Amino acid sequence: MAERIRLIDVAREAGTSVSTVSRALNGSDLISPEVVAHVRAVAGQLGYRADKRAQEFKLGRPLTVGVTVPDLTNPFFSEVLKGLNGAARAGGYRLLIGESSEDPAEELRLVDELVDYSGALVLCSSRLTRAGLEKALAQPVPVVCINRNVKNAGVVAIDYRAASRLLLEHLTGLGHRRVLYVGGPATSWSDGERRRTLRRTARALDVTLDEVDGGWSGNHGYDAGPTVLHSRATAVITFNDLVGIGLLSWMYDNGVEVPSELSVASYDDIPIAAYSRPPLTSLRNDRAKLGELAWDQLTKRLGGADWPAPDLLTPELVVRASTGPARRKARIRA
Amino acid sequence: MAERIRLIDVAREAGTSVSTVSRALNGSDLISPEVVAHVRAVAGQLGYRADKRAQEFKLGRPLTVGVTVPDLTNPFFSEVLKGLNGAARAGGYRLLIGESSEDPAEELRLVDELVDYSGALVLCSSRLTRAGLEKALAQPVPVVCINRNVKNAGVVAIDYRAASRLLLEHLTGLGHRRVLYVGGPATSWSDGERRRTLRRTARALDVTLDEVDGGWSGNHGYDAGPTVLHSRATAVITFNDLVGIGLLSWMYDNGVEVPSELSVASYDDIPIAAYSRPPLTSLRNDRAKLGELAWDQLTKRLGGADWPAPDLLTPELVVRASTGPARRKARIRA
């Protein structure tokens, strides 16, 4: 916890002015090589480190990106953060992270706070209301939305149309004609997209699609067990893998064989999807890439360009043991 | 993306000086109530928002806590972050998060960078070498270590002595006399603690303890499958749940019945531990609390006090279906 060495300390020690030291350290060509060497030496010896905050303050824009996520503990968001963090760091930026706990009001507060420190904002699966989003976009910094489609902002999202098609075609290929979707949080744009695209594709494939509300966690999936059991569907698609794994667990606990009695498939393919029993059929998407693309859009925009077209990431279906041929008849139990 | 309103703009509009505006807005008692009201009104009307960075710059210490974690996608760390984030925000601080990717050199670089912006540092399960840690502690900001014991720093950790005892007593209670520990990353202090306390407790309980190296992910656990199978242990303790679930998966794929042929238990009890097949016996610890305690230590220290004594969190054993009575004879196969 030593005292901080400032520019002026180096200057005094080197017998020059602060401006000379600043220029020498920043590689200006207006300074004679000997002086540069000398100053560098002195600075090194004193252990001088520029006060980044003062630097950025003087220079203007903060080299910080504010990010909001609904839930830090959700692997989906962790990986997006990982990708974004890596890209931003490579670009000399840092991440200021805020967690909204799935609460739109809290997210709005976060945005308000983050913008004070950030030169740009990334809203990850924003749960904001439309009005809230408007407010966020009115902030004096560029905003990128991940998994939410908005005008006048950068947009990076998963191609849910392709995703839903992959899922439903896989299931129809196995003979399923009646599919149940266990949904996510009502505030989630991507849940809406999943529903919209599923409905549309179901119609095209002549599949009957039912929907029930769920949530975003394993518990939500577990709790949906009874409802799923009493539905007439032979296959279930869950909002995400956490819900899917929770549902599998309920099925196991209640003696329902997967996939012989019921097929389960899901979105996201988080790492543990491969380790559930049975391993979960899911849609792999490159979440880290989502973060990287968000950063790309941001740099373009910060570079003065207009917002690029939305980046859509096409997922890939990973078929595992949780899906299989449809059983012949509806099971009636309990 | 409108122009920023500064203090001077408000002053001009209100017909006073910047100092008056500043004082009025900050609630100084040196200003007459009418002026305060007027200034407040004007500021509100103009939509003035203080430039936090300028403010903090002037005021000194940054209201930011730098945090390092080995891996953002590990649920353990996500939850610690969640707790820390909540506590810090409540205290008016923000989190600047860095991910070291389990790499000590990268962690050192991160520390170096984070101190430029932070008034305090939290190292979460630091993978730093001893020398690296020395350097980190030499930084001009207070440092708290989570799950790593260091002098001259705040320390918050899980009580591994209690943890290992709970695990081994549970297993010996089921008749196991030979236990294998599948270890974590070599750079992990907590892996060292797990080993140390397991050995010690094993000696006390007259249990034979073998050890093999593993890692921190599901893949590491899966890969350890063959080694585990060929060992003479009837029960396995894994470094964490991810490793444990990976191992369970290998056992399943290779027809080894858990727990009848082999018991598996682990540390941490992350949410999905309850949803593995079979559900994993594990040690529940309040990870969010780790983050909160780290913040508590920090505030005390920032308040001028010395570092408090280390906080030790005692975990609780959650017995699930992955552990059962020891089989009678060593299985010899393959």
Add this chain to the structure above:
DNA sequence: TCCTAGCGTGCAAACGATTGCAACCGATCG
């Protein structure tokens, strides 16, 4: 009526860096 006390307000310095501009130096050229 004059002095003083005290409240309210504004000026200016400060935080630590960057940078435009002016000044100064020696050397070169006319």
Add this chain to the structure above:
DNA sequence: CGATCGGTTGCAATCGTTTGCACGCTAGGA
């Protein structure tokens, strides 16, 4: 030998805010 020029260097302003200090005004007491 003096003017000029190119190459270095330092002075001072600046970013947006807070705050010590001094100043002016009003009111109250002598």
